[in-house]
Amino acid sequence: MKHITTLSILFLLITSLCTAQQTDMRWQKAAQTFFTFNIDGSAVILRDILNDPRTSSSDSAKVYSTLALRDWQFHRNYELAAKRLDSALALRSGSNASLVALSNIATEAGHYPASLEAADKALASAANAAEWREAAIAYANTVYLSSKNNKKQDTTLLGKAGRLLEGVLDQMPGHPQAAKLLVGTGVLKKDGRFLSDGWNAYFHFASADSAYAYLKEPAGVFLAVLPHWKASSAENEQIAAALAKSGFYEYAALLAGRSQKDIIAYARYLQETTTLTDDYYRKLAVHAPTSDSLFEQQVLSTCARLLEKLKLSAGKDTLTYEKFLELVQPRFGAMGFLGTTSSFHAKEICLGQIVNVTRKEVLQYGYKASLTFIEIDLMTSNGFISWFTNKRMGNGGWSVNDTIYRVREAYIREPMEAWTMITDSTVRKEKLSIFENAIAGTITPDTTTLLAGINGLLRLNAMDSLYAMLYRQGLRGSDLQLQFMNTLERRQEDASIFAHEGRHSIDQIYFAKDFENAPSSEREYRAKLSEMTCADFPVYIFGKIVSSIGPSGHGQANRRILDDALAWMGKHQPEISGYDTTQPAIRQLYRLSADQIQSCFREVDPLNKQ
Structure with a gap:
């Protein structure tokens, strides 16, 4: 049974809007x-x-900008958005x-001319590093797309775009959008350094030599060819194959030779799928007439056209999306699903490329599972929620017996935002103000606001501890920044993948019948205990x-976790530092230490009692 998990980072979205x-x-x-x-x-x-x-x-300007972005995303109304x-x-506040x-x-x-003009102005008016990075990426994205779509490549503009992107990566190592764009810019400009730097930064490799096993082959090609790339047909085909192997099919198709028509066909299929899903998700968002069955028919028609070009066939089997992936995965590394998840009621597509495969043993309370961990990235679609929130939320992964699939893009943005949160005093103050406003006074605010504030403080405390640990190890500057982000990502991976999805695997292996009969909320509750x-x-x-x-399976499980914590606090008040018996326990969740949190949930975990 396939189980889909959704990564939620709603806190970052809400608090980023709150300034006044x-x-x-x-x-x-x-x-x-x-x-x-x-x-x-x-x-x-x-x-x-x-x-x-x-x-x-300032707030008025933010309202106009927010509404404009929605006018375009959901209604494709360019004139209204521009107005x-x-x-x-015109308010001259928050203009960047x-x-x-x-x-x-x-x-x-x-x-493109209007876009480039706006990006140039944004670069000139940037008041801080964060604003400059956003402007630089907007500029580079315009240059890349205009060069690609107009078939006219201005090497001067591409050079400027590449330098801007390298500046972004100097400030924020591993920035996924900047790194990916730098790869594409390098492809169009035929610049080996841009391509190599972007590729390494995207996967957080110090160099091609440090690539993990699954990407050793393309890393070796880049190491051998890119330093002396003369853009010959043979070199271009080598680079195209390496880009395809690492999931960059859009860029691979730009260099593919006559013998690589399958790369071009697959890249075109991915673009057609993007167009199809965007239109479907937009209709879902605005409640326009559409249907799951029609969408599935359109998806499978697109799949059938690709299979015909590749001379592949489902044979006597009915062509389903699962069958399609089974046929194309060996050649293209495609992985995903077409179906529903616990996060949204309608069918959606999750489709990306395999970029890493590792194996690991998970041990929980004496129960063991040998897991295969597959990372999927460079997503064509990560479901409706991801599209709706502009990739700020989305499917985090799923498990099938002893195999765990993780959607990498769902995890790589948060470490960068975390770094900004703890090192930028303005951002830090803004995040803390949510907690301070929620706790201040005698009247308890609504539960959602209170818990959002407590979440912010708890996460800041955890990140401060991580930063301090790395600082004590002697790390400074960009080395400290990159190690902080990589360590945060690994710790979340250990929790959300190996602990959470590992628990699903253990439950499926040792308690198969109970797992099959359990509602989503029970499965998620047990997995969150393990996290x-x-x-x-x-x-x-x-x-x-x-x-x-919330009302979803995840949301109900989270409610049980909260109730467990409140019950534990009621029994252990003297042990909680600073606990105030005159205040409700829910207002004091932030007082729980790491050891107390783990003790609380070990006590209630049914796996610990079996």
Whole structure:
């Protein structure tokens, strides 16, 4: 039985909107409404903020920009989006974000001169490193797409784009969007250094020599060819094959030779699938007429056309998406599914490329599972939630018996945001203000706001401890930054993959009947217990779990975790440092130590009692 997990980072989304205290609650309500897929309801709240005479010009500009981005994403209304952004820019507050939004929307609409002009202005007006990075990526993205789609490559602009992207990576090693764009820029400019630097940065390799086993072959090609790349047909085909092997089919197709028509056909199939899913997801988002069955028919028609070009066939079997993947996976490394998840009611596609395969043993309370861990990345689609939230949430992975599949893109953004959160005093103060506002006063705020604030503090505490540990080891500068992000990613991987998905595998192996009959909420509850007790990041994980309560299987499991913690606190008040018996336990969740969190959930874990 295939089990899909959803990575939730709603806290980062909500708090990134909150800057003015007087509008905090309405920003949060607008965000919460948006995440119930009520776009119109969220827009009403945003317009209320806009029409309030007390609203600052900065918040007004953010409202205009937010509405503009939604006008384009959900309605493809370029004129209205541009008009709103003009209104935002007229306020002369927060203009950099509005310029970046204008550049990105104009690029997607194919208005490249307007996009480049906006990106140039954003670069010139950037007030800090974060704004500069966003502007640099917007500029480089415009240059890449205009060069690719117009078949006219301005090497001067491509060179500038590449240098900007390298600047982003100097500031933020491993930035996925910058690294990926640098690979594409290198392909178009035929610049081996750009391509090599981007590829290594994307996978967080210090150099091609440090590539993990699955990517050793393409790493070897890059190491041998790129330093002296003269763009001969033979070299281009070698590089195209290496890019394809590592999942970069869009870029591989740009270099593929006559003998590599399968690469071109597969890249075209991926683009057709992107267009198809974007249209379907957009209709779902705005509640336009559509159907699962029609979508599945269209998907399978696209699959059938590719199989015909590749001279592959399902034979006497009915062509299903699972059968399609079975046929193309050996040649292209494709992996995914077509179906529903616990996060959304309609069918969706998860489709990416295998970039890593490892094997590991997981041991929990004496129960052992030998796991195969497969990382999937460079996603064509990661489901509706990912599309709806612009990749800020999405499918985190799934498990089938002893095989765990992880969607890499769902995990690589958070370490960068975490670094910014603990090192940028302005961002840090903003995140802490959510907690301080929730705790201040005698009236308990609504549970969602309170738990979001506590989550922020718990995660900051966990990240501060990690930073301090690495600092004591003598790491400084970019070495400290990269190690912090890699360690945070590994710790989350240990929790969300090897502990969480490992628990699913153990339950399926040792308690197969119970697992099959258990509702989603019970399965997720057991897996979340393992996340906190069988991995070394309990404070961080606990904060994320208790702040994401809802009606889904995950949300119900999170509710049980919260209830368990509150019950444990009631029995162990004297042991909790600073515990105030006059205050509700829920307001003091942040007082729990890592050891106490693990003790609490070991006590209630049924696997610990069997």
